[in-house]
Amino acid sequence: MERELLLLGLLRQTDMHGYQLHEFIHRNMASCVDLKKATAYYLLDKMTESGWLIPTEEQEGGRPPRRVYQLTEAGESAYQAMLRENLSTHYEARFTGDIGLAFLDSLPAEEAVNLLSHRRTALQAELDAAQTVPPHVGTSQLVIEHLVRHLRTELDWLDEVIRRIEPRSEQENT
Amino acid sequence: MERELLLLGLLRQTDMHGYQLHEFIHRNMASCVDLKKATAYYLLDKMTESGWLIPTEEQEGGRPPRRVYQLTEAGESAYQAMLRENLSTHYEARFTGDIGLAFLDSLPAEEAVNLLSHRRTALQAELDAAQTVPPHVGTSQLVIEHLVRHLRTELDWLDEVIRRIEPRSEQENT
DNA sequence: TTCCGAATAGTCAATATTGACTAATCAATT
DNA sequence: AATTGATTAGTCAATATTGACTATTCGGAA
Known part of the structure; x- marks a missing residue:
């Protein structure tokens, strides 16, 4: 669920497409989330079906077309709920080692x-x-x-x- | 992989069946592993197919029959390898919160x-x-x-x- | 003794996650 | 002008993980 929160939180600041989201997370937030590319796309699809996101097909230069996602009002509510949930709960750490x-x-x-x-x-x-x-x-x-x-x-x-x-x-x- | 190590490590000490393994882990090692029952059975099946374990059907009283697993030599090797791997690597923590x-x-x-x-x-x-x-x-x-x-x-x-x-x-x- | 809830032992369909792949474009080099 | 390697954007089949379920039995209370 925290991964959805993250995607929503980022999309709330700026509209982005899947590749961009994954890249950003991978570069800047690797220490708290490990979100593989395929998982990111999967979640974006799921959240689109939930009505939290609206995708818009876009094309830049000769690059592959891409879906830019935009938060809906339902998405904003989901974000608000998840954020509160996340902040108020203590997640037990798992020490693999x-x-x-x-x-x-x-x-x-x-x-x-x-x-x-x-x-x-x-x-x-x-x-x-x-x-x-x-x-x-x-x-x-x-x-x-x-x-x-x-x-x-x-x-x-x-x-x-x-x-x-x-x-x-x-x-x-x- | 660490979950397999855990199962192998426990089976190395005593032969056990799935329910018993899950129960033990759930009670005593919840702080470092979260291994659901269904996952435990899944891993036991997989490791059996890999030739690391040999199951023996058993029945106690009127209780449901159960498969007691025993480590093979291949299982012991796998354990040794995984243990060394685990001890020598540093696992990056993920802070969901x-x-x-x-x-x-x-x-x-x-x-x-x-x-x-x-x-x-x-x-x-x-x-x-x-x-x-x-x-x-x-x-x-x-x-x-x-x-x-x-x-x-x-x-x-x-x-x-x-x-x-x-x-x-x-x-x-x- | 019969009823109830907990414990025992496990299965299975639905979800989630990943590694490996495609296919095009850009930028730099030869 | 051709080659090469990184970057862009995403898909897909294979794996892994889980929640929800079954079915039996045991122990104790009523």
């Missing part, structure tokens, strides 16, 4: 540490990238700050996990 | 604060619940700690967001 941790025992401590160090490198890289984003390049400042805080917490935690494994690794090597 | 924040402007500040306060209550509740889980009730300690750290960060951040909105709200009321 925790599943492996639940099975840490099945690996030798040393290897576990190596694997997690690899994870740590990627995490650090994402943190660096997030901290480097110059203010006002599309993405909301709030959202970037949220990401940074989250990544810092993750890094701290991962370091602690690694620290906790290591002593075992020394025991085994003695 | 950030989408609303990107559109905060479209609401009066006062209402925004109210909505976010509602969110805050739910968040606080989840934090309390997580902190209350007694050690050693199924879920890995690491996973619970991870959740707690994450929720604390979220709470801090949400408070800051609310704080930032409020001044505007006062301006408007003067």
